[in-house]
Amino acid sequence: DVKVTQSSRYLVKRTGEKVFLECVQDMDHENMFWYRQDPGLGLRLIYFSYDVKMKEKGDIPEGYSVSREKKERFSLILESASTNQTSMYLCASNRGGLYGYTFGSGTRLTVV
Amino acid sequence: AQKVTQAQTEISVVEKEDVTLDCVYETRDTTYYLFWYKQPPSGELVFLIRRNSFDEQNEISGRYSWNFQKSTSSFNFTITASQVVDSAVYFCALGPGANNLFFGTGTRLTVIP
Numbered sequence: 001d002v003k004v005t006q007s008s009r010y011l012v013k014r015t016g017e018k019v020f021l022e023c024v025q026d027m028d029h030e031n032m033f034w035y036r037q038d039p040g041l042g043l044r045l046i047y048f049s050y051d052v053k054m055k056e057k058g059d060i061p062e063g064y065s066v067s068r069e070k071k072e073r074f075s076l077i078l079e080s081a082s083t084n085q086t087s088m089y090l091c092a093s094n095r096g097g098l099y100g101y102t103f104g105s106g107t108r109l110t111v112v
Numbered sequence: 113a114q115k116v117t118q119a120q121t122e123i124s125v126v127e128k129e130d131v132t133l134d135c136v137y138e139t140r141d142t143t144y145y146l147f148w149y150k151q152p153p154s155g156e157l158v159f160l161i162r163r164n165s166f167d168e169q170n171e172i173s174g175r176y177s178w179n180f181q182k183s184t185s186s187f188n189f190t191i192t193a194s195q196v197v198d199s200a201v202y203f204c205a206l207g208p209g210a211n212n213l214f215f216g217t218g219t220r221l222t223v224i225p
Contacts, residue, residue: 035215040121042203043215090157100147100159101213 003027004104006091012110019078021107023091030096032074034058034066037088037106049074050096081111114139116206118216125194126224133189133219135204141165146180146187147205147213157203163187194223 007022025032031050035043035058045058047066055066063085067075074093078085088108092101115138125131137146148160161171163180171178175192191198201220207213 040217042116042217043205045212048212088155092157100162101149101157102159103149103157106155 004091004093004102006089006104006107008107009105010108010110012112013078013081015082015111017078017081017111019081019109019111021076021078021089021091021109023074023076023104024072025074025093025102026072027093027095027102028071029093029102030071031094032068033092033094033101034064034074034076035090035092036060037090043090046076078109081109083111085109086111114141114206114208114214116204116214116216118202118204118219120219121217122220122222124222124224127196128193130190130192131194131221133191133202133204133221135187135189135216137185137187137204137206139206141208143208145207147207148178148187148189149203149205149215151201151203151218153200160189191221194221196223196225199223 004025013019033048034046037043044060046064047055047058049055049068052071065077088106090106091104094101117136144165146163149157150160151157168180177190179188199222201218203218204216205213
């Protein structure tokens with residue numbers, strides 16, 4: 001069964017900590033995405049990557065960075081976590097073009 | 113500018129009732145794509161359907177059907193004879209392509225047994 005796996009389901013971090021959210025897909029997909037989901041705001045794109053070592057900013061990249069050293073892995077980094085980054089983070093991948101995304105189960109991050 | 117509006121924040125229906133989830137979009141592109149995703153309580157979004165702007169044919173898949181109308185910029189989703197397993201948050205999304213999707217805010221559907 002093809003999958004997108006996010007390393008943590010729940011995470012609690014302190015303000016100012018550097019936080020790594022990991023995402024791995026086993027479908028050999030070219031594209032990978034990081035979204036955050038907040039009540040009343042839907043899903044908002046943070047960053048995406050269409051190839052190894054390539055990245056593009058989405059709608060809300062401030063406070064985040066990403067890393068894609070291998071095709072199957074796409075990491076989201078919160079350089080200095082803040083309470084307004086408390087959210088559900090969703091990773092997704094797709095084959096490119098018109099194909100639908102495959103999503104991971106999400107990481108619910110709480111910054112205290 | 114791209115925009116997707118799902119005006120229904122929450123809907124509750126009794127099992128076996130039909131329910132329609134509304135989606136209205138805005139775009140200046142002549143070529144675009146519309147999607148529906150389901151997010152069950154487990155959290156993982158599941159792809160349901162993709163439609164391109166040149167294909168206004170309605171689609172039916174089992175108890176699910178989609179009504180795409182360019183004249184009203186709508187892409188509505190109907191579940192016939194709803195079941196408890198249909199309880200989820202449903203998202204409509206718009207894209208110039210699947211590489212850049214704009215999601216609506218979602219509609220939470222609760223099916224009461």
